[in-house]
Amino acid sequence: MAEFTRAIVSRLRQYVCDRRREKRQSVRLPFSLSLPSPARSLNGTRRINSMVGHTFDLNATGLSLVIPRITLGEHHLVGENRSLNVKLELPQGPIEMQVLPVRYESLEDDETETGYLIGVEIVAMHNGDRARFVEYFSTLTGQKR
Secondary structure, eight states, X not given: OHHHHHHHHHHHHHHTOOOOOSOXXXXXXXXXXXXXXXXXXXXXXXXXXXXXXXXXXXXXXEEEEEESOSEETTEESSSTTOOEEXXXXXXXXXXXXXXXXXXXXXXXXXXXXXXXXXXXXEEEEOHHHHHHHHHHHHHHHTOOO
């Protein structure tokens, strides 16, 4: 039922209004996603689970990520205060950021994509990575820095 509700809200947003203030730019960039603190395996060693995907679109404060599944190991990727690490592959090289999921929807009815679309807000990024991200974003929007 929750999936159905999310799908309806997403469709309504397309026709009624979109609460996002900044225009998103459609761009497909590869990324890897992981949880902030690596899980411990049964033998006590740390294991880092990660997943790869690609962006659907982005703006200066957030991204839409396309991923193959909504869980990573036994962890659901979208939940209350669930932060995620994203390593985004820009044309100039990779940058890292911490993001907070704000919504998700299944892409089961989509003709071109499969998996899940997660909308995330960027909550932390090193200054150098932030500068490279803003510079890249400005090339998409045609704005001068």
